Amino acid sequence: MQFDNLFDKQLRELSEEQAWVLQVLGQHRSALLSTLEGTLERARSGFVASSLESLLRLGLVECRDEVWRLTWTGTGVANWREQKVWLKLLPAGMRLTEPRDGENGSEIGPSCDLYRQTLFAHGRCWCGRSRREHLASPEAAQSDVANGIGDRAVGEGGV
Numbered sequence: 001m002q003f004d005n006l007f008d009k010q011l012r013e014l015s016e017e018q019a020w021v022l023q024v025l026g027q028h029r030s031a032l033l034s035t036l037e038g039t040l041e042r043a044r045s046g047f048v049a050s051s052l053e054s055l056l057r058l059g060l061v062e063c064r065d066e067v068w069r070l071t072w073t074g075t076g077v078a079n080w081r082e083q084k085v086w087l088k089l090l091p092a093g094m095r096l097t098e099p100r101d102g103e104n105g106s107e108i109g110p111s112c113d114l115y116r117q118t119l120f121a122h123g124r125c126w127c128g129r130s131r132r133e134h135l136a137s138p139e140a141a142q143s144d145v146a147n148g149i150g151d152r153a154v155g156e157g158g159v
């Protein structure tokens with residue numbers, strides 16, 4: 001099949017290894033070199049399939065039509081793992097912010113009164129909102145919660 005988009009043209013110019021690294025980086029969104037090297041090393045040793053099976057039993061991933069994705073909890077674990085990667089890079093005296101109940105760092109969580117910057121999603125709080133949204137009126141925060149729930153329902157039903 002012939003494609004006409006720019007991305008396909010660029011992809012065809014990449015080696016298998018370059019494309020694989022690109023994809024793994026995309027899945028991490030951002031990562032240290034050591035993280036990517038670790039991911040690729042384990043993938044070569046067949047670590048991925050057995051890991052996915054065990055993650056499935058833990059409820060951290062789900063699989064539908066052979067497509068794997070993170071569950072709500074799995075997303076929280078993955079976000080937290082990324083947050084912790086930054087631990088050794090923090091200035092002295094600075095602490096990692098942590099999620100509260102009902103927050104996974106990616107989806108809109110319960111209403112929030114304290115901006116807690118995440119290090120895996122620039123400008124976002126663990127509750128899934130931007131700093132600006134924390135300054136909004138309580139009414140606006142409420143409607144954000146309602147919108148978040150609506151989006152989640154659509155996401156779960158679709159694809």
Ligand SMILES: [Zn+2]
Pocket residue numbers: 112113114115116125126127128129134
């Ligand atoms: Zn918040």
